[in-house]
Amino acid sequence: MxxxxxxxxxxxxxxxxLDAAIVFMVSMFVFFFVRKVDFPIIPLGIPTFMGTAISLLLAFKLGQSYDRWWEARKVWGAIVNDSRSLVxxxxxxxxxxxCEQTERIAMRQAAFAHSLGQSLREQSAVKGIEGFVSSEELTRVSKHKNVxxxxxxxxxxxLKQMLESGKVNEYQQIQIDQTLVNLVSSMGKAxxxxxxxxxxxxxxxxxxxxxxFIVLLAIALAEIDRLWEIPMLVSISLPFFMLExxxxxLQDPFENRPTDTSMTSIAKTIEINxxxxxxxxxLPDPEPVQEFYVM
Amino acid sequence: MxxxxxxxxxxxxxxxxLDAAIVFMVSMFVFFFVRKVDFPIIPLGIPTFMGTAISLLLAFKLGQSYDRWWEARKVWGAIVNDSRSLVxxxxxxxxxxxCEQTERIAMRQAAFAHSLGQSLREQSAVKGIEGFVSSEELTRVSKHKNVxxxxxxxxxxxLKQMLESGKVNEYQQIQIDQTLVNLVSSMGKAxxxxxxxxxxxxxxxxxxxxxxFIVLLAIALAEIDRLWEIPMLVSISLPFFMLExxxxxLQDPFENRPTDTSMTSIAKTIEINxxxxxxxxxLPDPEPVQEFYVM
Amino acid sequence: MxxxxxxxxxxxxxxxxLDAAIVFMVSMFVFFFVRKVDFPIIPLGIPTFMGTAISLLLAFKLGQSYDRWWEARKVWGAIVNDSRSLVxxxxxxxxxxxCEQTERIAMRQAAFAHSLGQSLREQSAVKGIEGFVSSEELTRVSKHKNVxxxxxxxxxxxLKQMLESGKVNEYQQIQIDQTLVNLVSSMGKAxxxxxxxxxxxxxxxxxxxxxxFIVLLAIALAEIDRLWEIPMLVSISLPFFMLExxxxxLQDPFENRPTDTSMTSIAKTIEINxxxxxxxxxLPDPEPVQEFYVM
Amino acid sequence: MxxxxxxxxxxxxxxxxLDAAIVFMVSMFVFFFVRKVDFPIIPLGIPTFMGTAISLLLAFKLGQSYDRWWEARKVWGAIVNDSRSLVxxxxxxxxxxxCEQTERIAMRQAAFAHSLGQSLREQSAVKGIEGFVSSEELTRVSKHKNVxxxxxxxxxxxLKQMLESGKVNEYQQIQIDQTLVNLVSSMGKAxxxxxxxxxxxxxxxxxxxxxxFIVLLAIALAEIDRLWEIPMLVSISLPFFMLExxxxxLQDPFENRPTDTSMTSIAKTIEINxxxxxxxxxLPDPEPVQEFYVM
Amino acid sequence: MxxxxxxxxxxxxxxxxLDAAIVFMVSMFVFFFVRKVDFPIIPLGIPTFMGTAISLLLAFKLGQSYDRWWEARKVWGAIVNDSRSLVxxxxxxxxxxxCEQTERIAMRQAAFAHSLGQSLREQSAVKGIEGFVSSEELTRVSKHKNVxxxxxxxxxxxLKQMLESGKVNEYQQIQIDQTLVNLVSSMGKAxxxxxxxxxxxxxxxxxxxxxxFIVLLAIALAEIDRLWEIPMLVSISLPFFMLExxxxxLQDPFENRPTDTSMTSIAKTIEINxxxxxxxxxLPDPEPVQEFYVM
Incomplete structure (x- = not known):
């Protein structure tokens, strides 16, 4: 994040x-091509209406991407909430x-958060969870494709064992099971x-x-007839590429990039709670802020 | 997908x-018609504002279609989650x-995922589920319109049998029934x-x-008065058709097309889990990626 | 639908x-009025920016109407799902x-779907449900304003009777009651x-x-000064009226019109299931497709 | 409504x-001011792009206001549903x-609907509910700020009393309590x-x-140089004010205005059901339609 | 708020x-720079289409920010509802x-609302809750990072103690626990x-x-060639900055600013209820309205 x-x-x-370079080359090419070939002038209304159309589609795409990003964050928020409720x-x-059993559940839940975050980032799903689960259990879960x-x-x-040994009653088992259902659901959503x-x-x-749009704009601006056209084209089109x-x-929030959902940080918060x-x-130290982002 | x-x-x-061909013919026709008939010049402002209006409506339609597509994917995500919770x-x-009974439930749940995917694509709803359910059961469900x-x-x-033979208690039956209710609901949503x-x-x-819009734009650009007009018209209008x-x-995600929700792949993931x-x-092999899509 | x-x-x-006729008359009127009266030329920029504004508001209205239509369809989808779960x-x-009791419930549920659809379309809420419920029950429910x-x-x-005679246990009663709560809720949403x-x-x-917008556009185009203006005005403004x-x-999906939610068809699907x-x-025959729609 | x-x-x-009068005066002022002072012509492109920008922001605001209005209606729809389920x-x-107890609950629920509607409209929360609850109870609830x-x-x-006297079992109490939780939640949402x-x-x-926007448009249109400018300005800007x-x-649906959510009417529907x-x-008479609205 | x-x-x-000052300086700079350097005229269509694009992106951003703000308000609404249901x-x-125990729970719930509001505003999470919880409990919770x-x-x-001493039955415990789960969830959402x-x-x-956009608009308007350009530029661009x-x-509603969600006021409402x-x-006095906002 x-x-x-x-x-x-x-x-x-x-x-x-990369985009800046492409735009630069396109406008250079159009600049000289229009001078060489007998090319008709395109009215400026054409590229400007296209620019409006593009900004519209872009605004919608930003909206949809933002929704995905925010949904990803909500899913991890739900994991925080259900982890707390579970414990x-x-x-x-x-x-x-x-007691020994409830501690085991709590620590395994912290392991779940760390493991899920790592597997979403295509890293080892068992790295770093040795401290949270017994080595026997670690061996058992490592065999699974979905840790x-x-x-x-x-x-x-x-939970089954808790019910059978009378540590929780039948309603309590169902209520805790509901929390597990929610966690399975959040995991699947991520x-x-x-x-x-x-x-x-x-x-x-x-x-x-x-x-x-860029090609038509370059042609339409050809009448300006000076090299000023080129930086102008770049500075007009760059914001579009930046926003795109x-x-x-935003739409891919689990890619081990600075723009990721800060899963490491959230998993540590869960662990601390x-x-x-x-x-x-x-308690672990909170995840440190990198230069300008937090993982 | x-x-x-x-x-x-x-x-x-x-x-x-097909759309490119139609636009090509329309612009050819307008090109020659305007030269023949004494037709007044249409100011460029008319088609450009229409272009903006169209891109607006298109952006909204893309939004609604995307929502349908994403909803379809969410439904299948919920089927993944509830299948896991059920087992x-x-x-x-x-x-x-x-035991024999729980294995039967698990395998039938895999059959459910495969069968639902196939019936949504209007293929046989029982093909390939022989390996998951007993032949007797297969005969029974084949009679139904909705497998x-x-x-x-x-x-x-x-589940009724499990309760009556005391394998689950009364609260557990209700909790599992709730998972079935969710699955029935996801099936209905798809x-x-x-x-x-x-x-x-x-x-x-x-x-x-x-x-x-295309006709008016063709007329408005008639003053350019050269064959350049035609490729320009095609290249301006094509993105509209492409996005439409x-x-x-996107709005029909269960049509056995490359843009489908990847139901075969998801059903295999469920089966593996x-x-x-x-x-x-x-375990089955994961669904292979086709040239540029996965089913 | x-x-x-x-x-x-x-x-x-x-x-x-009707809209086409009104636009035609407005443009005829403006066409002759502008020639008679000494009227200043309105720059084209005025009506075109208004056209953009209108298309914006229209796009939003389409979005809101579509949401209502889709919500109506979701409500009926939920009725399908809860009917299946109930049975x-x-x-x-x-x-x-x-047994006799569960059959009665299932058939009454089919009656519920038919009756709700008809009462939403302001038709008799009891017509055609005689086959599904006993005549005694029919008399009882007919007295109600809300069948x-x-x-x-x-x-x-x-359900009360089932609990009292020990046919279902106390948890099962509550679970079935929850399905009834959902059905009451879907009914209220429709x-x-x-x-x-x-x-x-x-x-x-x-x-x-x-x-x-139309009046200003007619004035602005007055300089074209030929009867071509009139078909052009009609063809520009018609898509706006069509989309409106x-x-x-879309926003009123229960009006016994071809654009309705296909409630008859859905109720028959429920009945078949x-x-x-x-x-x-x-089994009843599925609802036939009319010329270009299904009810 | x-x-x-x-x-x-x-x-x-x-x-x-009021808005019409303000626009009229602004355009009168600009009309004479521009003629007096040596003011440069503003290109029409400036106010028209601002008009587009405003219509965009307006469309979004309409969307958000509509959502609030629809949410208010949904909340009252949920109150209808939960009132029915409760009874x-x-x-x-x-x-x-x-019996006497269930009748008391049903009538109190009708009182709840009337009372909530009135308190949202800042009217007496106890007026008219004398017929629904005992005078003793009326005294008790009147002391509360939140009736x-x-x-x-x-x-x-x-409900507590029903459980203690064995009229409902323990699961039934919880199920009815859930309906009360939903009603408390709907009340809080309103x-x-x-x-x-x-x-x-x-x-x-x-x-x-x-x-x-209006000032700039008035200046830009100054070259039309005739009093026609003023009605035109008013008729262009009025739709913006109307929609705003x-x-x-729409965004304040509980203000005792014709545009309100029709709470009196809904509460009467609940009472009838x-x-x-x-x-x-x-049964009470349904709430009558006023000149052009229903409360 | x-x-x-x-x-x-x-x-x-x-x-x-600050924004006004920056725009003022930019336009001053462009005003003199264009006169000094031989700079080509930029057609007005360029900055106006950019203005439309910006207003689009701005409208979307306003929509997303508003959604965050409204979500924050919904979360606090849910806390109100669940606090009432809990008691x-x-x-x-x-x-x-x-009795002593239920009073303790009710007062602790009021403490929860106050404490959550304060910790979201990065103020002491225990300040002012001494009156609601015993000093022993206060010491215990003060040790936690998340009070x-x-x-x-x-x-x-x-709740555990209530079940063990038979004050509530097993189903009631689960139902109250569900309310706690909801509160934990709302807290996590905030x-x-x-x-x-x-x-x-x-x-x-x-x-x-x-x-x-501002730079290009300043250049495009340079032909107006008078100091009128500068106030005009400021007044055109200021609404954009204001809305941004x-x-x-809006997007950060818990920052101890006048635009905050009015958490102090809501917590007091909970306390009164x-x-x-x-x-x-x-009862405490309701939170007073400041000059033009309420905290």
């Missing part, structure tokens, strides 16, 4: 230099309150956002539209 | 050649844990998207609008 | 002829499975859409706006 | 005369069915819409924008 | 003076009705809105776009 308004210039340049329920439903789901299965198994490619043809045709790329980044509910003192 | 940004040119051409509940509520609903009925019957035609008059009038068709494809929860080894 | 893209010309003409629950919770609600009361009474008039002043002012009327039709769950053979 | 498309002219005039549950869960909440407390107390002022700075700046005021009215479920004959 | 339409000029000036449940489920969560843990512990920075690159690029800042303020349900007389 970007946290600073003043994004380093280096990052911004890496963001747009409150485990601690205060269980006949023995804070977070395997952790949920472990929760569910513990995977859906990760795995569903934003309609590529939409983006492709928008790009086609922007390039047609902003949309493209859960450990405090267990009265533990070994 | 399209998964690649670089869509093959062949596919794109098939996508737009977690069956395994860990049932007194005997993993996935019949499979839910089988689940529900199993059918709703499949069976509800996007308002056809909306699309028709938008097409009328675009054609009026993108919308039209459920089999791993049963510690089975006979 | 319109199901065909090619809507008959007759229907389209009935749809727009699955009745059959598989009831100690005797398929579908009375049918829900009958369901609820049956009534809300039916009874809430879309803000009329919104529509009125949009019409005022469109007429101001599309919006007006429920009868198949009862292993009955007397 | 406005129910007629033909709103009386008197109402419309009261709606816009169905009370009648069919209670061991004695229709509808006090009525919910009375419901909750009755209060939220009532008490949350739509961002005033948003409206203020939009007004600033519109006035800048429509938005302003509940009385019919009790087989009572003393 | 701003409650008055007439915002003091002082506040408005502080709101925009209704505690009072009417508990065997002893109003509201610790208060929820106290609720949950009380934290999500507080902690998630609105995409900063989006805002940055929009600013870039606005500045490119309105959006920026809960105390009245306990028949207490020591």
């Amino acid at each position: 970007l946290v600073k308004y003043r994004i380093p210039l280096k990052y911004l340049l890496r963001f747009v230099y 409150l329920q485990a601690l205060n439903f269980h006949k023995e309150g804070k 977070p789901l395997a952790l949920m299965n472990e929760h569910s198994r513990d 995977e859906r956002i990760k795995n569903t490619v934003f309609p590529t043809s939409y983006r492709l045709f928008l790009h086609v539209f922007i390039y047609v 790329k902003t949309a493209a980044y 859960l450990k405090q509910l267990l009265d533990r003192e070994d | 399209l998964v690649k940004y670089r869509i093959p040119l062949k596919y794109l051409l098939r996508f737009v050649y 977690l509940q069956a395994l860990n509520f049932h007194k005997e844990g993993k 996935p609903l019949a499979l839910m009925n089988e689940h529900s019957r199993d 059918e709703r998207i499949k069976n509800t035609v996007f308002p056809t008059s909306y699309r028709l009038f938008l097409h009328v609008f675009i054609y009026v 068709k993108t919308a039209a494809y 459920l089999k791993q929860l049963l510690d089975r080894e006979d | 319109l199901v065909k893209y090619r809507i008959p010309l007759k229907y389209l003409l009935r749809f727009v002829y 699955l629950q009745a059959l598989n919770f009831h100690k005797e499975g398929k 579908p609600l009375a049918l829900m009361n009958e369901h609820s009474r049956d 009534e809300r859409i039916k009874n809430t008039v879309f803000p009329t002043s919104y529509r009125l002012f949009l019409h005022v706006f469109i007429y101001v 009327k599309t919006a007006a039709y 429920l009868k198949q769950l009862l292993d009955r053979e007397d | 406005l129910v007629k498309y033909r709103i009386p002219l008197k109402y419309l005039l009261r709606f816009v005369y 169905l549950q009370a009648l069919n869960f209670h061991k004695e069915g229709k 509808p909440l006090a009525l919910m407390n009375e419901h909750s107390r009755d 209060e939220r819409i009532k008490n949350t002022v739509f961002p005033t700075s948003y409206r203020l700046f939009l007004h600033v924008f519109i006035y800048v 005021k429509t938005a302003a009215y 509940l009385k019919q479920l009790l087989d009572r004959e003393d | 701003l409650v008055k339409y007439r915002i003091p000029l002082k506040y408005l000036l502080r709101f925009v003076y 209704l449940q505690a009072l009417n489920f508990h065997k002893e009705g109003k 509201p969560l610790a208060l929820m843990n106290e609720h949950s512990r009380d 934290e999500r809105i507080k902690n998630t920075v609105f995409p900063t690159s989006y805002r940055l690029f929009l600013h870039v776009f606005i500045y490119v 800042k309105t959006a920026a303020y 809960l105390k009245q349900l306990l028949d207490r007389e020591d």
